[in-house]
Amino acid sequence: MLYSFGFDPDGNFPTAPVLRDPRGNLYGTTQIGGLAGFGTVYKVSPSGSELILHEFTGNPDGASPVAGLSRDTQGILYGTTAGGGANNQGTVYNFEIATGILTVLHNFGENSSDGVKPFGGVVLDGAGNIYGTTYNGGLSGCGTVFKLDSAGQLTNLHSFSCGSDGQFPTAGLFLGPSGSLFGTTIEGGIYGGGVVFQLKP
Secondary structure, three states, X not given: OOOOOOOOOOOEOOOOOOEEOOOOOEEEEEOEEOOOOEOEEEEEOOOOOEEEEEEOOEOOOEEOOOOOOEEOOOOOEEEEEOEOOOOOOOEEEEEEOOXXXXXXXXXXXXXXXHOEOOOOOOEXXXXXXXXXXXXXXXXXXXXXXXXXXXXXXXXXXXXXXXXXXXXXXXXXXXXXXXXOEEEEEOEEOOOOEOEEEEEOO
16 A cells, blocks of 8 residues: 545545556545545655645636546646536646646536536647546537647537437547547447447547
């Protein structure tokens, strides 16, 4: 065991996998905890010491970071919160380890067709585009696959129809070498038990 979470303020319920850097440090999120109780971004060193990097406050930075983190080539961390933000419907954010600054890149809920409540994490392509899913929202209310470009413009790539294409994607995406996105939904499909899907942006 490297580290055991207690109660506030070090975070509770780390529901997502951790991200490891070249030095062996582990980065992750806790769904709740921190001084405000809305979750944290944390670091655990190879020796097992924990450092809280960010404590979510609900608004404006988000709440309930259920998903784990991704990292770009410059070492900046990216993630989502399932709630909070300007519209209380979740956010996409990045976090610069060197400066300790968290920046909200998108607030969900301004337009429900764009999706709300991103439970999964994000993936990044070589051009700086960010891809992810939302559990709800979209044209039918059953979730979306989205793209957020480097200028902050969000595009709804797919709205799940609550039918054969699936509904309620809770996990993030895998970005294949050809640029295709792969993911899952927990319900819907032909038999109602969820689907595995491929999407070409």
